[in-house]
Amino acid sequence: MSAVAHSVYGSPRPQASARPALRAVPRPRAQLSVRTITVVVAAFVAIIVARLFVTVAVEASAYEIASLSQQNTSLSRDAQFLQEQLNVLDSPQNVAAMAAELGMVSNSRPTYIRLSDGKVWGSGKPAKASGASVAPVANDLIGAYGETPSLAGVASNSAVVGASESGSATSSASTGIPAPSTH
Numbered sequence: 432m433s434a435v436a437h438s439v440y441g442s443p444r445p446q447a448s449a450r451p452a453l454r455a456v457p458r459p460r461a462q463l464s465v466r467t468i469t470v471v472v473a474a475f476v477a478i479i480v481a482r483l484f485v486t487v488a489v490e491a492s493a494y495e496i497a498s499l500s501q502q503n504t505s506l507s508r509d510a511q512f513l514q515e516q517l518n519v520l521d522s523p524q525n526v527a528a529m530a531a532e533l534g535m536v537s538n539s540r541p542t543y544i545r546l547s548d549g550k551v552w553g554s555g556k557p558a559k560a561s562g563a564s565v566a567p568v569a570n571d572l573i574g575a576y577g578e579t580p581s582l583a584g585v586a587s588n589s590a591v592v593g594a595s596e597s598g599s600a601t602s603s604a605s606t607g608i609p610a611p612s613t614h
Contacts, residue, residue: 536560 519525527537542553 538558542555
């Protein structure tokens with residue numbers, strides 16, 4: 432090389448023998464410590480146990496829901512039975528019959544008071560007891576059959592329980608036709 436080229440380009444390149452040879456470094460192996468394995472296994476077991484508890488809780492809730500649903504149905508039937516009894520007792524025929532039993536009589540000439548000015552409308556005479564035991568009421572079936580007020584047409588709890596416990600065929604009270612006892 433000339434002196435000019437040496438001064439312009441600097442010193443010549445080092446020779447290949449001056450550099451160390453490149454070699455492949457072995458890849459380090461991933462080492463799993465005992466602590467890492469323990470943490471992974473413990474997490475896996477915790478997940479399985481948590482899932483088991485959730486499953487048991489869901490199943491217990493399902494049984495509780497079924498029990499409460501059955502209880503709701505039973506209470507609904509009881510409420511309907513009591514409402515039917517109340518409807519029979521609250522009927523005009525039954526109220527009139529019970530009032531007659533207490534000695535009350537129906538007044539065919541009622542007296543009214545107008546509250547705004549205190550004026551009395553009507554005769555104001557007391558009603559007299561008649562020979563009839565029950566005053567005539569529209570749709571009165573009690574007087575037509577000569578029956579006393581009762582829960583006609585409504586089964587009592589004791590009748591329902593007695594029929595279901597006997598297990599034998601009974602006859603219908605209203606028609607006299609033999610009928611199996613049902614629950």
